[in-house]
Amino acid sequence: MNQKLAIPLLSLILSVGFTGYAAAETVLEQIERTGVLRAGVRTDAVPFSYLNDNGEIEGYSVDLIRLIHGRLEEKLNQPIRLEMTTVTLQDRFEQVQKGNLDLVCEATSITAERENGVDFSTPFFVTGIQMLVKTENRDRLDPTQLSETDISTVSLERVTIGFLESTTADSELRPVYPEAQWEAVPSRAEGIRRLQAGELQGIVSDGILLLGQLWKDGSDRQNFQLVPSQPLTFENYGCILPMNSREWSRVVNSTIASPENTTLWNQWFDTNQGRFPYRKFE
Missing domain, CATH: 3.40.190.10 (Periplasmic binding protein-like II)
Structure with a gap:
């Protein structure tokens, strides 16, 4: 060579x-x-x-x-x-x-x-996917307690539910309220703020993370409930x-x-x- x-x-x-x-x-x-x-x-x-x-x-x-x-x-x-x-x-x-x-x-x-x-x-x-609501709305919005007629009535009242994009929570719970208004929120903290202000009727996420945000914010846990009591999914x-x-x-x-x-x-x-x-x- x-x-x-x-x-x-x-x-x-x-x-x-x-x-x-x-x-x-x-x-x-x-x-x-x-x-x-x-x-x-x-x-x-x-x-x-x-x-x-x-x-x-x-x-x-x-x-x-x-x-x-x-x-x-x-x-x-x-x-x-x-x-x-x-x-x-x-x-x-x-x-x-x-x-x-x-x-x-x-x-x-x-x-x-x-x-x-x-x-x-x-x-x-x-953990599992749940929706955080005000305690006063627990029975009205708990999907395990509602009939198809109830869900239809709730939908007509234009329930607005917050969710975080790029998570599994949106796709898993959205079919439960197909006619509800769904709005993306930038964070759980902002979603809870809007829930307290009455701008949202619920915010969807993993239950542990919703409770965690309440804990960090120092919010009164008695004013809120996770529905249903048992998560709809296991994450x-x-x-x-x-x-x-x-x-x-x-x-x-x-x-x-x-x-x-x-x-x-x-x-x-x-x-x-x-x-x-x-x-x-x-």
Whole structure:
């Protein structure tokens, strides 16, 4: 072979080889190489991840990320810097798909459709879709207590129901009141404000998140009710992970299944001593 051609050819082969190696790097290998764990949280998912009165991020899933971080350092036997980034309902999946984040833990329901683009951890919480109404309207708007005639009458009264876009709640409960007026709201906080003002007759979301927002706002729980009393759906929350990240998934899943996480879960949700007492759905 001509020596002048051999050197460029060798360089090309090495270049392609290193490119293929870099492309094959797993999430865990990248974390080990960079020494950084990139995690996403939301600021409006009380009690999972939210801003407290001091403007600091806190919540159960924030603590869960820190627990995952600690176990990751033990596994890799090296210090890892934890970088937490704010995500939104609209970009949380995209940030993981594009490789900008290694995981997102907040209040994301696991669905078959979503699993086409990302992987999920094992579930760490179970809740369900409900509608928050004023206590005075509980019987009038509880879908499990209404006949078809009642629902028709309610619809004629132009009930307006708030919902958050990019969530499963809208599509699941909308068919129950097909003739009601449905309005997108930017946040649960804004939806509850409009409910208190009489601009909405209900706001639809996962029950735990509606109660969480009331708790954070300091609202009188007696003035509101969740209907129906048992959720219409069961929503499993999981952390969002990059697809085909098996080793990384095992680290996250083993943390969720660990005794340390059971202790953490009880610190937040135990019905007697938790910061946010909540009855588990069985």
